[in-house]
Amino acid sequence: MSLFKARDWWSTYVGEQEEFDQGCLRVADVDNTESDKIIVGSYKGVLRIYAPEPSKPGAALQPEELILEIQLQDPILQVEVGKFVSDTELLHMAVLHPRKLSVYAISGTMGTVGHGNQYQLKLIYEHSLQRTACNFTFGGFGGVKGRDLICIQFMDGMLMFFEQESFAFGRFLPGCLLPGPLEYCSRTDSFITVSSSRQVESYKYQVLAVATDAENKHDSEHQKLGSGKRLMKDWMVNIGEQALDICITSFSQAASSILVLGERNLFCFKENGQLRFMKKLEYNPSCFLPYTSVLQGTINILIGNYNNKLLVYQDVTLKWVAQLPHVPVCVQVGNFQDLKGVVVTLSDSGHLQCSYLGTDPSFFQAPKVESRELNYDDLDSEMKELNKIIREATKTQDILPKAESTDDLKVTVVVSPNLDAVSQAPDNSVDVPVPSISLKVTIWSRLAVQDVKLSVCVQSPLAVTQDQLDFAALEAGTSRSVTLSVFLKESFPPATLGGDIAVSYRTPTERYPEVKPWLIDLNLPLNSDLKNNLLEELSVPRIAQYTFSLPLKLICQPVPPSKNAVHKITIDTNKPPVNISVLFPDFLGESDQEQINVLGFKLLTGSTITLLASKTSSRYRVQCDQFEDLWLITKQLVQRLQETFATEEHKDFVCTFPGPIPLQEYFQLIDQHFEMRLNAEKYKELLSERAVQYRAIQRRLLTHFKDKTPSPLRNLDTLLDGTYRQIIALANAAEENQAKLYQTFIRLKSATQLMVLLIGLWQKLNGDQVTILEAAFLPLTQDSQELGWEECVDAAVVHLLRTCLSRSSKDQALNPTNQLSMPKDTCRLKKHITLLCDRLSKGGRLSLAADAPQHAINMPGFQAIPESDMEERTADHAPLGTFQNLAIVTRKSEPANVPILHCGGSRSLIQTNPFSTHSLCPFYLC
Numbered sequence: 001m002s003l004f005k006a007r008d009w010w011s012t013y014v015g016e017q018e019e020f021d022q023g024c025l026r027v028a029d030v031d032n033t034e035s036d037k038i039i040v041g042s043y044k045g046v047l048r049i050y051a052p053e054p055s056k057p058g059a060a061l062q063p064e065e066l067i068l069e070i071q072l073q074d075p076i077l078q079v080e081v082g083k084f085v086s087d088t089e090l091l092h093m094a095v096l097h098p099r100k101l102s103v104y105a106i107s108g109t110m111g112t113v114g115h116g117n118q119y120q121l122k123l124i125y126e127h128s129l130q131r132t133a134c135n136f137t138f139g140g141f142g143g144v145k146g147r148d149l150i151c152i153q154f155m156d157g158m159l160m161f162f163e164q165e166s167f168a169f170g171r172f173l174p175g176c177l178l179p180g181p182l183e184y185c186s187r188t189d190s191f192i193t194v195s196s197s198r199q200v201e202s203y204k205y206q207v208l209a210v211a212t213d214a215e216n217k218h219d220s221e222h223q224k225l226g227s228g229k230r231l232m233k234d235w236m237v238n239i240g241e242q243a244l245d246i247c248i249t250s251f252s253q254a255a256s257s258i259l260v261l262g263e264r265n266l267f268c269f270k271e272n273g274q275l276r277f278m279k280k281l282e283y284n285p286s287c288f289l290p291y292t293s294v295l296q297g298t299i300n301i302l303i304g305n306y307n308n309k310l311l312v313y314q315d316v317t318l319k320w321v322a323q324l325p326h327v328p329v330c331v332q333v334g335n336f337q338d339l340k341g342v343v344v345t346l347s348d349s350g351h352l353q354c355s356y357l358g359t360d361p362s363f364f365q366a367p368k369v370e371s372r373e374l375n376y377d378d379l380d381s382e383m384k385e386l387n388k389i390i391r392e393a394t395k396t397q398d399i400l401p402k403a404e405s406t407d408d409l410k411v412t413v414v415v416s417p418n419l420d421a422v423s424q425a426p427d428n429s430v431d432v433p434v435p436s437i438s439l440k441v442t443i444w445s446r447l448a449v450q451d452v453k454l455s456v457c458v459q460s461p462l463a464v465t466q467d468q469l470d471f472a473a474l475e476a477g478t479s480r481s482v483t484l485s486v487f488l489k490e491s492f493p494p495a496t497l498g499g500d501i502a503v504s505y506r507t508p509t510e511r512y513p514e515v516k517p518w519l520i521d522l523n524l525p526l527n528s529d530l531k532n533n534l535l536e537e538l539s540v541p542r543i544a545q546y547t548f549s550l551p552l553k554l555i556c557q558p559v560p561p562s563k564n565a566v567h568k569i570t571i572d573t574n575k576p577p578v579n580i581s582v583l584f585p586d587f588l589g590e591s592d593q594e595q596i597n598v599l600g601f602k603l604l605t606g607s608t609i610t611l612l613a614s615k616t617s618s619r620y621r622v623q624c625d626q627f628e629d630l631w632l633i634t635k636q637l638v639q640r641l642q643e644t645f646a647t648e649e650h651k652d653f654v655c656t657f658p659g660p661i662p663l664q665e666y667f668q669l670i671d672q673h674f675e676m677r678l679n680a681e682k683y684k685e686l687l688s689e690r691a692v693q694y695r696a697i698q699r700r701l702l703t704h705f706k707d708k709t710p711s712p713l714r715n716l717d718t719l720l721d722g723t724y725r726q727i728i729a730l731a732n733a734a735e736e737n738q739a740k741l742y743q744t745f746i747r748l749k750s751a752t753q754l755m756v757l758l759i760g761l762w763q764k765l766n767g768d769q770v771t772i773l774e775a776a777f778l779p780l781t782q783d784s785q786e787l788g789w790e791e792c793v794d795a796a797v798v799h800l801l802r803t804c805l806s807r808s809s810k811d812q813a814l815n816p817t818n819q820l821s822m823p824k825d826t827c828r829l830k831k832h833i834t835l836l837c838d839r840l841s842k843g844g845r846l847s848l849a850a851d852a853p854q855h856a857i858n859m860p861g862f863q864a865i866p867e868s869d870m871e872e873r874t875a876d877h878a879p880l881g882t883f884q885n886l887a888i889v890t891r892k893s894e895p896a897n898v899p900i901l902h903c904g905g906s907r908s909l910i911q912t913n914p915f916s917t918h919s920l921c922p923f924y925l926c
Helices: 205-210 217-221 376-396 529-538 630-644 663-706 716-763 767-777 789-802 809-813 827-841 869-874 883-893
Strands: 007-013 025-028 037-041 046-050 066-071 078-082 092-097 100-109 118-128 133-139 149-154 158-163 166-172 182-185 190-194 199-204 235-238 243-249 257-262 265-269 275-280 285-292 300-305 309-314 317-323 328-336 339-347 351-356 409-415 436-445 449-458 462-464 468-474 479-488 498-508 539-549 556-559 567-573 598-603 608-613 619-624
Touching: 025 078, 025 328, 025 339, 037 078, 037 351, 066 118, 078 133, 092 133, 133 182, 149 182, 166 205, 182 243, 190 205, 190 243, 199 205, 243 285, 257 285, 300 328, 409 498, 409 539, 436 449, 436 468, 436 498, 449 462, 449 479, 468 479, 567 630, 608 630, 619 630, 630 716, 663 716, 663 789, 663 827, 716 767, 716 827, 767 789, 789 827
Parallel strands: 285 328
Antiparallel strands: 007 351, 025 037, 037 046, 046 066, 078 092, 092 100, 100 118, 133 149, 149 158, 158 166, 182 190, 190 199, 199 235, 243 257, 257 265, 265 275, 285 300, 300 309, 309 317, 328 339, 339 351, 409 436, 436 479, 449 468, 449 498, 462 479, 498 539, 556 598, 567 619, 598 608, 608 619
């Protein structure tokens, strides 16, 4: 038995084969006897009133507890209790039918001779409706005291107002497609509803009263400005989902709030439409009820869901969960027989239950364990036998299956050693002839696989002739081959010569190993939903990947070397020098000498790189006029040197960079990239301004054209034409700047990879440390205005400086809290990169392991990196690293008037008394 089950106090089944919804249940003192009654109306038109008085909790329904049952002529949509009669302030019951609203009085007569009390239903008045009703609300509209007015919402979006016995007026809600929940807020004298466009809308009663009266919906939507007041919303909030119900609270300990229950979220708004909080629900809710406030400023809410659960929330915090025997479609709270806070729930099939929230005591006691003396000799012998079995199992069986037996599909790529005789590159933006190189991709399958799709990805500006290929199926033990060509598409060098190939396929399951071949023979299109569903049901999706490298001669060609260059890089080795003809045999012609120490490379885009090898010392120099173009040649040089000395006798081979790190050249490229981003922002702002201006001129022109009396245009047409030309020019300039920005990003990426390589050679970093450095400096594969390279790298470098490269424990205690946003300039980023190189040069090492020893670097003259400019100003008045100062800075940096969205619940703290039979939920108001 579950502890968290709603305690059944009284329950019954209402009718047979009847349907109910959220408007069919009300708990109120309908007979004015200061005792709550349960009113239930069904879609079959049966009205029932209950006065539960069980002899003991969980007792069945007694005949005298059903005080009234009557069959009405029409289905009952909604039941409400209020002051609906003009000459009295007693409570009366209003029943809404599809084409009628009836107001009844419930009166009781004391029974004699033990026959019990007798109750009668008396019709006071009724309103016949010309439209189909949906729901209604009531209240003191316009500040009326002592009586309730009625507002009925119809299926076509019309609101009809009744001042008790008399009709007042009717208004159509603008843009209404389907009616939503409707509630009246007495504090603001306004009506709250959720439209079919998923917006919470508020309409003032005074605005509805003075708006133009319309005979039909068409007249309401086509009102003229001169015909009267238009119906305008007081405020509107988009919640993005359909609402199930609306409730307005007015508790003494909490501010008046508007609660909206959506399909996946619970929203709480202030009276002016400002969001107080929002709770994301992990289930489908069915009904809800805000019922009280036990703490200052908080609201307790009951929410029922389709998992037969009743949940109690205090704002967004989950306080209690109770299991119900049915799915509640309506929930109310009432007081019966000195028991306060009884939860009344009704299911769609008519299961009516009164319950309270509590727990059952646990009477389970653990059985006593038989105590026996332990025989340690038997235990030792048993342990030896088990160890022997474990050793034998590890010798004869493999824990993991062999890779050869589990490779269902293998992908191999063979890059042609020579360029294509006839280039496969189409006409593009590169002015010079562009060569291409062939790739032969072979797919071999061990099993029969289906839905094979081949994807080839190379980094821009490289391109492939065909990047997507589809194969219907591969038989077991067969292979398929395809030949593709890669070429240079744009007029700038790439940042990498690597590529990736991914093959996605589906393998048969163990349950259906032989059912797959007939699926291919189905006469269905490839993207058919039926075929895709069958594939998902009968197969398992898998993927195979392969990485390949392209040769250097695809993007450059040998040329005579250049003697002078602006940028130079020197690489040292600890082995005798190697002739360049041995390192780069693919760039030597037949007429070239066998022993050369200088070689020139001409990129297809124009730059010339020269590689020199010293005849006497083990030094190599790479020089070029463009700093970023040094990357590919330097990488090839280091890679080919390592391959040349990759033997047992040259295990101690090391390439080093003597320094210094060319930070100034690197910073120039960072400034160029950041300038392009600033230009993109400026173009975006100018385009927005011109677009606003263009729309304003259009409105003025349309006003002139609609006038019955022609008036001069006052050069508005000339201004419109000029603004249009400016927009076109700005759009073209923004496009051109975007292309330049992408090209600059590729160049910056090449320079960044060169800097990572030089830092690794400079400080002799191992593979893991170089990987950390690459992850910090190359976080993005593609730049964007929302998330740029500068802010990402700055955050990563700051993290390294505060963790593994921190000079003391105070730096490690500070964590960056600022959100990633586009900086004003690059000074902060360049400062952090310089500090990173300085700390690496003074003994710092890169490590992300949690238990890795941190190197405390004593560097006088350096301060800890502040979190923001405000922290820099307060650094002189408080010690670094204190959490108090960090919290102050974070709080001041938050934007004003931003609602805090709370999500998630907490485990409820249950106060139970083990000596009592039942314990009530401490968060439930009794």
